[in-house]
Amino acid sequence: MLPRRRAVLVLALCLLATACGELPRDPEGALGRVRGGRLRVGLVEHPPWVVRTEGEPSGAEVELVRRLAAELNARPEWHWGGEQRQMEALERFELDLVVGGITKSTPWSKYVGLTGPYFEETYAVGFPGSPTPPKSLKGVEVAVRGGDPAAYYLSKEGATVSRVSSLTPVSGPVAAPTWELDGLGLVASDKELHTEKHVWAVPPGENGWIKRLEEFLSRERPQVKGLLQKESAR
Amino acid sequence: MKFPVEPFELPPDKRESLRRAKRLEWVTIFFLLSIIAAVGLTMGASQTMKAMWTEDLLSLVPPVAFLYGARYLGVPPDDRFPYGYRRAMMIAFLCAAVALFGFGLYIFADSVAKLIMAEHPTIQTVEIFGRRVWLGWLMIAALVYSAVPPFVLGRMKLPLARELHLKALQTDAAVNKGDWLSGLAGVLGLVGIAYGYWWADSVAAGVISFEILRDGFGDLKNSVAQLMNKRPSDVESKEKDPTVDEVQKALERLDWVREARVRLREDGDVLTGEAFVVPRDERDLLKRLEEANDAAHEVDWRLHDINIVPVESLEEGKGGKTRAAGA
Numbered sequence: 001m002l003p004r005r006r007a008v009l010v011l012a013l014c015l016l017a018t019a020c021g022e023l024p025r026d027p028e029g030a031l032g033r034v035r036g037g038r039l040r041v042g043l044v045e046h047p048p049w050v051v052r053t054e055g056e057p058s059g060a061e062v063e064l065v066r067r068l069a070a071e072l073n074a075r076p077e078w079h080w081g082g083e084q085r086q087m088e089a090l091e092r093f094e095l096d097l098v099v100g101g102i103t104k105s106t107p108w109s110k111y112v113g114l115t116g117p118y119f120e121e122t123y124a125v126g127f128p129g130s131p132t133p134p135k136s137l138k139g140v141e142v143a144v145r146g147g148d149p150a151a152y153y154l155s156k157e158g159a160t161v162s163r164v165s166s167l168t169p170v171s172g173p174v175a176a177p178t179w180e181l182d183g184l185g186l187v188a189s190d191k192e193l194h195t196e197k198h199v200w201a202v203p204p205g206e207n208g209w210i211k212r213l214e215e216f217l218s219r220e221r222p223q224v225k226g227l228l229q230k231e232s233a234r
Numbered sequence: 235m236k237f238p239v240e241p242f243e244l245p246p247d248k249r250e251s252l253r254r255a256k257r258l259e260w261v262t263i264f265f266l267l268s269i270i271a272a273v274g275l276t277m278g279a280s281q282t283m284k285a286m287w288t289e290d291l292l293s294l295v296p297p298v299a300f301l302y303g304a305r306y307l308g309v310p311p312d313d314r315f316p317y318g319y320r321r322a323m324m325i326a327f328l329c330a331a332v333a334l335f336g337f338g339l340y341i342f343a344d345s346v347a348k349l350i351m352a353e354h355p356t357i358q359t360v361e362i363f364g365r366r367v368w369l370g371w372l373m374i375a376a377l378v379y380s381a382v383p384p385f386v387l388g389r390m391k392l393p394l395a396r397e398l399h400l401k402a403l404q405t406d407a408a409v410n411k412g413d414w415l416s417g418l419a420g421v422l423g424l425v426g427i428a429y430g431y432w433w434a435d436s437v438a439a440g441v442i443s444f445e446i447l448r449d450g451f452g453d454l455k456n457s458v459a460q461l462m463n464k465r466p467s468d469v470e471s472k473e474k475d476p477t478v479d480e481v482q483k484a485l486e487r488l489d490w491v492r493e494a495r496v497r498l499r500e501d502g503d504v505l506t507g508e509a510f511v512v513p514r515d516e517r518d519l520l521k522r523l524e525e526a527n528d529a530a531h532e533v534d535w536r537l538h539d540i541n542i543v544p545v546e547s548l549e550e551g552k553g554g555k556t557r558a559a560g561a
Contacts, residue, residue, distance in 0.1 A: 008418065008422070024357070113354075116359065208430075210358055211366060
């Protein structure tokens, strides 16, 4: 048994040394197909990540996908749809990528592949004009968009939640992601309400493709905040 | 209450071996904990690694059961347990066997399910020193690490298990074998995944589960049989223990004994039971029985608390209802 074990060990080390660049490969060949070909992207409407317009799609993630396609010399092919349909298509290798503000905690992770988180969206409370935000939110009236799950975390902190249809014009403390608070010129509290880790969804097991995407996303990471602010300022 | 039975004591060389076995089990627990940490850190969302991790957790059962059972090996009999505590080791053996069998079933079911579902395992990358490194390589490193200690420790345990006749220890060594085999299967599977063969690791794990299931089933059968007072066998429970015949021959060599019949059972590591002897004449019987007792116990260090029962004949029923119970 021993010589065989040693052989396997040596084999593994050789692989590590020589093949790290080309490996892992995709069982269904996604990366090879996309390069110089078409990139089939499933879009799920989720402003400002993915924004549906009359003409070409826009949004922070759509912009990132365009940059990726340019790098891979590929032509993006947009497919609009709900998350259910997009994920089922992805699971069956009918799409190469699904974007739409998807986070790491998505229950679809059982069926499709996810990249590692490339952007952490932290929810906090912003205070207009106050240089030192209060330590506790207890009893403070905070505005939050109606239907935003951040309301739950606010009430857990003991804040008085006021659900509004639009955050602007700002008249008091506001709960939103920190990139948005920055854009509104608000001072964010140190207290974080909630963090969402954003990912892209990919076909299951296409490990070479995921690696390529993660390399791209980790390079683009510093740009994401600016893209989001630009998109929501429109 | 006191009984005219000497408490069992291991011979000095065996006592030293038992100390070594216990030390090995502590070392095993230490390495298992470090392996659980290493595999846990690299497992990410991988189902394969999750299975490995569960497996490593299960592997903790036999050494813990062994050490717990070994604590009772030295405890002398008392009023509550007049036959002593040595059978605790048989319970440890049963626990270890259940763990080994469960571990085989788990890997088997898991890999078959994955093959049927055609599950493509997704493995991400992590950033190390500014480079994206595929987690699969780190998993391979963790699995290689997880295979080495069980490989070495299992091999060190087997001779001790044979020497001390500790089946719980032998089963633990089999679990170690399962550990390193499945670690190796995991490495092969991950290399397969790297080359784009999504089914590689399920197939490797499935093949190895057969080996583990076979060991586990054998040990399970043996431990239950041992609790049912089956005839003693060697640690691998392949062959019947020759000690029974040797005791019988030793007794028949005594010139006042016409015939003898011996039945023994395993009480953990020791052998106990009774020897029926038919004396040629009954003069000085009390002294002669003591002589027979000594002769029987001298055959093997594991013999303890053998009752010499004088009977008129070896025919069924001749020993009387109470003395030869069940006859």
